[in-house]
Amino acid sequence: MADRYQTFDHDVLVIGAGGAGMRAAIAAAEAGLSVGLVCKSLLGKAHTVMAEGGIAAALGNVDPQDNWQVHFADTMRGGQMINDYRMVEIFAKEAPDRVLELERWGGLFDRTADGKILQRPFGAHTYRRLCHVGDRTGLELIRTLQDKAVHSGVTVHMELTLTRLLNEAERIAGAFGYRREDGQPVLFRAKAVLLGTGGWGKVYKVTSNSWECTGDGCAMAYEAGAELMDMEMVQFHPTGMVWPPGVRGILVTEAVRGEGGILRNASGERFMQRYDPKKMDLSSRDVVSRSIYKEVQAGRGSPHGGAFLDISHRGAEFIKKKLPSMYDQFLTLADIDITKSPMEVAPTIHYVMGGVRVEAGTGATTVPGLFAAGEVAAGLHGANRLGGNSLSDLLVFGKRAGEHAAAYVRALRSVPVPDERRAAEEWSFLQRPFEAGGNENPYAIHEEIQDVMGTFAGIARTGEQLAEGLQKILALQGRAERLRASGSMLFNPGWHTCRDVRFMLTLCEAIFRSAIERRESRGAHWRLDFPDQDPAWGARNIIVRLGDAGMQVDTRPVPPLPAELARLMQAA
Ligand SMILES: Cc1cc2nc3c(=O)[nH]c(=O)nc-3n(C[C@H](O)[C@H](O)[C@H](O)COP(=O)(O)OP(=O)(O)OC[C@H]3O[C@@H](n4cnc5c(N)ncnc54)[C@H](O)[C@@H]3O)c2cc1C
Numbered sequence: 001m002a003d004r005y006q007t008f009d010h011d012v013l014v015i016g017a018g019g020a021g022m023r024a025a026i027a028a029a030e031a032g033l034s035v036g037l038v039c040k041s042l043l044g045k046a047h048t049v050m051a052e053g054g055i056a057a058a059l060g061n062v063d064p065q066d067n068w069q070v071h072f073a074d075t076m077r078g079g080q081m082i083n084d085y086r087m088v089e090i091f092a093k094e095a096p097d098r099v100l101e102l103e104r105w106g107g108l109f110d111r112t113a114d115g116k117i118l119q120r121p122f123g124a125h126t127y128r129r130l131c132h133v134g135d136r137t138g139l140e141l142i143r144t145l146q147d148k149a150v151h152s153g154v155t156v157h158m159e160l161t162l163t164r165l166l167n168e169a170e171r172i173a174g175a176f177g178y179r180r181e182d183g184q185p186v187l188f189r190a191k192a193v194l195l196g197t198g199g200w201g202k203v204y205k206v207t208s209n210s211w212e213c214t215g216d217g218c219a220m221a222y223e224a225g226a227e228l229m230d231m232e233m234v235q236f237h238p239t240g241m242v243w244p245p246g247v248r249g250i251l252v253t254e255a256v257r258g259e260g261g262i263l264r265n266a267s268g269e270r271f272m273q274r275y276d277p278k279k280m281d282l283s284s285r286d287v288v289s290r291s292i293y294k295e296v297q298a299g300r301g302s303p304h305g306g307a308f309l310d311i312s313h314r315g316a317e318f319i320k321k322k323l324p325s326m327y328d329q330f331l332t333l334a335d336i337d338i339t340k341s342p343m344e345v346a347p348t349i350h351y352v353m354g355g356v357r358v359e360a361g362t363g364a365t366t367v368p369g370l371f372a373a374g375e376v377a378a379g380l381h382g383a384n385r386l387g388g389n390s391l392s393d394l395l396v397f398g399k400r401a402g403e404h405a406a407a408y409v410r411a412l413r414s415v416p417v418p419d420e421r422r423a424a425e426e427w428s429f430l431q432r433p434f435e436a437g438g439n440e441n442p443y444a445i446h447e448e449i450q451d452v453m454g455t456f457a458g459i460a461r462t463g464e465q466l467a468e469g470l471q472k473i474l475a476l477q478g479r480a481e482r483l484r485a486s487g488s489m490l491f492n493p494g495w496h497t498c499r500d501v502r503f504m505l506t507l508c509e510a511i512f513r514s515a516i517e518r519r520e521s522r523g524a525h526w527r528l529d530f531p532d533q534d535p536a537w538g539a540r541n542i543i544v545r546l547g548d549a550g551m552q553v554d555t556r557p558v559p560p561l562p563a564e565l566a567r568l569m570q571a572a
Contacts, residue, residue, distance in 0.1 A: 074124060091393060
C-alpha cells in the first residue's frame with residue numbers, strides 16, 4: 001500500500017484546522033501522542049478565522065451576576081430544549097476556563113477599564129457575555145491556537161482533501177484523499193480520527209460561509225456508519241449583506257446589534273417591537289430572521305428584500321473602534337459609510353446545528369475510534385445556536401475530544417490496519433470524472449443544489465415543498481453519477497467540486513428527510529403547515545444513518561433534564 005500512495009502514520013489524525021480541530025490536536029499532542037492535522041487550505045485560513053463578534057463565556061467581568069447556570073439556561077432556551085443538556089452543562093461550566101487558557105497562550109482580548117477581558121451583549125444572552133477583539137475575534141483565536149499547535153509538535157498537512165474514512169472491520173483505521181496541488185493520492189494510517197471539519201453552508205447560495213464549508217466530514221462519517229442528528233436545523237443569521245448582488249450573504253455581525261444597532265423596516269418602524277418587545281433587536285437569531293422575512297412578505301421590506309440596520313447614532317469614533325471590519329466591509333463592498341447611513345440586511349445561511357451525533361463528554365461518535373467536535377458535531381445548540389456559543393464550543397469540546405481520542409488510542413490492544421480495498425475504491429471513484437462518458441458539469445450541479453435548497457428548504461417550509469425538494473435532490477444524485485472533469489489533476493477546482501457535490505448531495509438528502517419528519521415548528525425549523533411547537537416533538541431528536549436500503553430516518557428521545565438543572569430553567 002505504501003508503494004501506491006504517499007502514506008503517513010499518526011496515532012491521532014485530526015481532519016480540520018479550524019478552532020475545534022486545532023484545539024483537539026493540541027490536547028492529543030499534549031497527551032504525548034503523534035498527531036497529524038489536515039486541512040484543505042493553508043494553516044490559519046480555516047473558516048473560524050472569519051468569526052467576528054466574540055466568544056461566549058460566563059466570566060462575569062462586566063455583569064458580575066453572570067454565571068454558568070444562566071449561560072446554561074440561555075443556551076437550552078435558545079436551542080428550544082432539544083439540546084443535549086449534558087453537553088450544555090459541560091459547555092457552560094468549562095467555557096470560562098478555555099477563554100482564560102487562550103489568554104494565557106497569548107490571545108489578546110479587548111479590555112475593561114480595570115484590565116479584565118471585556119464582554120459585550122449578544123442576542124438572547126441574559127448578560128454581557130461575549131469576549132471579543134473588536135469584530136475580529138476569530139482571527140485572534142486562530143492565530144493563538146495555530147502558534148500553540150505548532151509548538152506542541154503537531155504535524156500539519158496543508159492543502160489536502162480527505163474523502164474517505166478507512167476502517168478495519170468496525171473500527172477506524174485512517175483516512176484517504178488527495179493533494180489539492182497535484183491531485184496525488186494520500187493515505188493516512190491512524191489509530192483514531194477526529195473530525196473538526198466544520199459545517200455545510202455552501203449547499204445554499206446566500207450564505208456567510210467560506211468555500212471550505214461543503215460538509216465533507218459529516219458525509220464521510222455518515223458513509224462510515226456514524227449517526228447524524230437534527231439535520232433539519234440549519235441556521236439563518238438575520239443580518240447578511242443584500243446589495244450589491246455580488247456580496248449578498250456576507251455576514252453583518254450580530255455585534256452591530258450588540259453595540260446598539262437598531263433594525264427598522266421601510267417605513268422606519270422598529271418592527272422587532274411587534275415580534276419580541278422584550279429582547280427587541282437582541283432577540284434570538286431564529287426569531288429575528290423570521291421577523292425580517294415576515295416584514296418583507298407584508299410589503300414593508302427594504303428595496304432589495306430585507307431590512308435596515310442602523311448604528312450611525314453611536315458615532316464614527318466608536319464604530320471604527322468596535323466594528324472596524326464592518327466599517328471597511330460596507331465602505332469597500334457597498335460604497336456605504338455606516339457611520340452615516342444604515343446598512344441594508346437580510347437573512348443568510350450561517351450555521352448548522354445538526355451534524356454527527358457524539359457522546360456528550362468525549363466527542364466519541366457511534367463508530368469506534370471516530371471522534372468529532374465543533375460545527376460538524378450535533379447536540380450542543382439544539383434547534384438554534386446563540387451567537388458566540390460556537391467559538392467556546394470549539395474550545396471546550398475540541399479539548400475534550402482530543403483528550404478522549406488520545407485515551408482511546410492508549411487503551412487499544414492492537415493497531416488497526418486500514419482495509420486497502422477501501423482506499424483503492426476511493427481512488428478509482430475520485431478519478432471517474434476524467435473517464436469517458438460523463439457529461440454533467442460539477443459547477444452547474446452545485447448551482448442547482450443551491451437553488452433547490454434555497455427554494456425548498458428555506459426559512460419557511462411546508463411538507464409539500466420539502467417532499468418536492470427531496471425528489472429534486474435525489475434526481476441530482478442520479479445526475480451526479482455522470483460528473484465530468486476536464487484538464488489534469490494539477491490544481492483543478494472543477495475536479496475537486498465533483499467530490500464536493502457528492503458530499504453535499506448526501507447532506508441535502510439528510511436535511512430534507514429530517515425536515516419532512518419533524519412535523520412542528522421549533523427554532524430554525526419553521527413549518528408553515530405545522531406552525532406551533534409540539535411537545536411530543538420537543539422530546540425527540542431526529543437521527544439519520546446509512547441503512548441497508550440507503551438513508552434511514554429515526555427518532556431518539558431527548559435526554560430529560562435532571563431536577564437540579566430543570567430548576568435552573570425555572571429560575572432564569
Ligand atoms: C462570518 C462569520 C462570523 C462568525 N462569527 C462568529 C462569532 O463571532 N462567534 C461565534 O461563536 N461563532 C461565529 N461564527 C461561527 C463560527 O465561526 C464557526 O461555527 C466555527 O468557526 C466552525 O469552526 P470549526 O472548527 O468547527 O470548523 P472550521 O473553522 O469550518 O474549520 C474546518 C476545517 O476543516 C477542514 N476540512 C474540511 N473538510 C476537509 C476535508 N475533506 N479534508 C481536509 N480538511 C477538511 C477545513 O479545511 C478547515 O480547516 C461565524 C461564522 C461566520 C461565517
